[in-house]
Amino acid sequence: MSDRYQGFVSTPIGQLFVKNLGLPNPTELERWSDGAPLVDGVVVLGGDGRLAEVLPTTLDGLGIASTGELEEGARAKALVFDATGITDTAGLVALQEFFTPLMRRLETCPRVVVLGTPPETLTGSERIAQRALEGFTRSLGKEIGRGGAVQLVYVAPAADGATSSTLAFLLSPKSAYVSGQVVRIGAHGPTATDQVDDWTRPLAGKVALVTGASRGIGEEIARVLHRDGATVVGVDVPQAASELQTLMTELDGDHLVLDITAKDAPQRIAHHLREHHGGVDVVVHNAGITRDKKLANMAEDRWSSVIAVNLTAPELITRELLDSGVINAGGRIVGVASIAGIAGNVGQTNYATSKAGVIGFVESLRDELDNGITVNAVAPGFIITQMTAAVPFATREVGQRLNAMSQGGLPVDVAETIAWFASTGSGAVNGNVVRVCGQMMLGA
Numbered sequence: 001m002s003d004r005y006q007g008f009v010s011t012p013i014g015q016l017f018v019k020n021l022g023l024p025n026p027t028e029l030e031r032w033s034d035g036a037p038l039v040d041g042v043v044v045l046g047g048d049g050r051l052a053e054v055l056p057t058t059l060d061g062l063g064i065a066s067t068g069e070l071e072e073g074a075r076a077k078a079l080v081f082d083a084t085g086i087t088d089t090a091g092l093v094a095l096q097e098f099f100t101p102l103m104r105r106l107e108t109c110p111r112v113v114v115l116g117t118p119p120e121t122l123t124g125s126e127r128i129a130q131r132a133l134e135g136f137t138r139s140l141g142k143e144i145g146r147g148g149a150v151q152l153v154y155v156a157p158a159a160d161g162a163t164s165s166t167l168a169f170l171l172s173p174k175s176a177y178v179s180g181q182v183v184r185i186g187a188h189g190p191t192a193t194d195q196v197d198d199w200t201r202p203l204a205g206k207v208a209l210v211t212g213a214s215r216g217i218g219e220e221i222a223r224v225l226h227r228d229g230a231t232v233v234g235v236d237v238p239q240a241a242s243e244l245q246t247l248m249t250e251l252d253g254d255h256l257v258l259d260i261t262a263k264d265a266p267q268r269i270a271h272h273l274r275e276h277h278g279g280v281d282v283v284v285h286n287a288g289i290t291r292d293k294k295l296a297n298m299a300e301d302r303w304s305s306v307i308a309v310n311l312t313a314p315e316l317i318t319r320e321l322l323d324s325g326v327i328n329a330g331g332r333i334v335g336v337a338s339i340a341g342i343a344g345n346v347g348q349t350n351y352a353t354s355k356a357g358v359i360g361f362v363e364s365l366r367d368e369l370d371n372g373i374t375v376n377a378v379a380p381g382f383i384i385t386q387m388t389a390a391v392p393f394a395t396r397e398v399g400q401r402l403n404a405m406s407q408g409g410l411p412v413d414v415a416e417t418i419a420w421f422a423s424t425g426s427g428a429v430n431g432n433v434v435r436v437c438g439q440m441m442l443g444a
């Protein structure tokens with residue numbers, strides 16, 4: 001399931017085609033490997049809001065070197081701009097003053113993070129100026145190029161001391177395929193601090209349930225959560241039992257073979273987690289199916305099966321785990337939505353309904369949860385898996401190129417985003433739906 005186009009354009013003859021025909025020229029994205037530094041280079045800090053003073057210490061705690069001024073001739077790996085001090089529209093020029101001189105001084109796959117205050121908590125000129133930041137980051141994401149990514153993080157004042165896990169993710173290659181996103185931290189529910197003893201194993205001692213874990217994105221989620229220290233309990237259907245068992249044995253985890261749409265599935269999962277693991281800390285609703293047809297040809301079973309697996313099962317399982325107290329304090333619930341649930345897609349009325357419903361699931365739960373439990377979702381764009389290998393060639397090619405990075409993402413990109421939500425340090429990260437789509441042109 002490799003990207004043959006990307007392979008071709010990286011050859012000398014391919015580069016000739018790219019140059020002469022104006023074809024997309026994807027940069028090979030950097031991805032994080034265990035043991036590597038979070039940022040391989042220098043982070044330049046700018047802006048003078050309420051976070052500017054604590055930022056160097058926060059980054060230092062993550063082993064990330066930062067500076068206020070880039071040395072002559074040096075290049076920056078990442079830029080972080082504290083825009084929380086911008087209180088009116090005239091002040092927005094500070095963005096241009098900081099970024100313009102640095103744009104030609106970036107390394108490959110650079111990361112940019114702008115920090116703001118959630119506009120909905122403000123009034124008047126300050127609210128207008130803070131809302132304006134979104135246009136800046138979304139546009140910069142589309143023009144930065146060379147595998148770069150740009151995000152806006154709205155930090156509620158109560159979460160000023162809880163930015164570490166989010167910066168660790170967004171400044172590192174863990175967020176390789178995430179760009180143009182607006183993240184809110186501390187905006188929903190009480191705010192925890194992000195104290196983590198060991199940032200390389202933020203899930204040490206935790207138990208993580210992953211549905212649909214035998215292959216594709218689910219397999220990679222299991223691998224990454226295991227890498228981060230969790231004991232993974234993988235769930236999949238009987239047809240996938242042997243792959244599931246092999247993988248969970250490799251990861252020193254546990255497995256449960258069942259169809260998540262079975263009537264007794266929520267109770268069986270809750271019982272297993274309570275009896276064998278004393279509860280669960282991370283719940284990832286990854287299992288999903290597609291049964292594409294235009295609505296005019298949609299049989300009832302295609303509609304019902306997609307809604308049942310992708311939406312109703314996550315809802316009922318979560319309800320049972322919460323009601324029976326199986327989710328431990330500080331638990332993390334993560335849904336897997338899709339770009340189709342945001343932008344819609346031909347032939348996917350059933351699938352897009354289910355995935356928009358996953359966003360509704362996050363919105364309905366985020367203010368209701370207590371005990372430090374959070375809920376967030378990822379919305380993958382085009383991720384290269386067996387699911388997308390089934391898409392016809394031409395559609396697949398277009399689907400892969402229609403984003404700011406001109407390439408499809410990998411399962412690990414979705415998994416790393418989920419690991420950020422799951423981290424013990426992400427107590428303030430609640431109620432977000434983050435797209436893992438290379439900033440796809442579809443949708444917002």
Ligand SMILES: NC(=O)c1ccc[n+]([C@@H]2O[C@H](COP(=O)([O-])OP(=O)(O)OC[C@H]3O[C@@H](n4cnc5c(N)ncnc54)[C@H](O)[C@@H]3O)[C@@H](O)[C@H]2O)c1
Binds near residue numbers: 260339385386
């Ligand atoms: N691949 C993409 O580009 C993409 C894009 C957007 C969203 N997604 C979502 O990501 C998730 C994983 O997708 P993938 O590409 O890895 O798919 P996949 O088909 O490779 O894997 C899905 C897994 O879920 C399991 N599963 C299906 N129905 C189940 C059930 N009733 N009970 C238990 N397990 C069940 C399957 O056996 C399989 O192991 C899905 O929710 C999908 O909708 C994928």
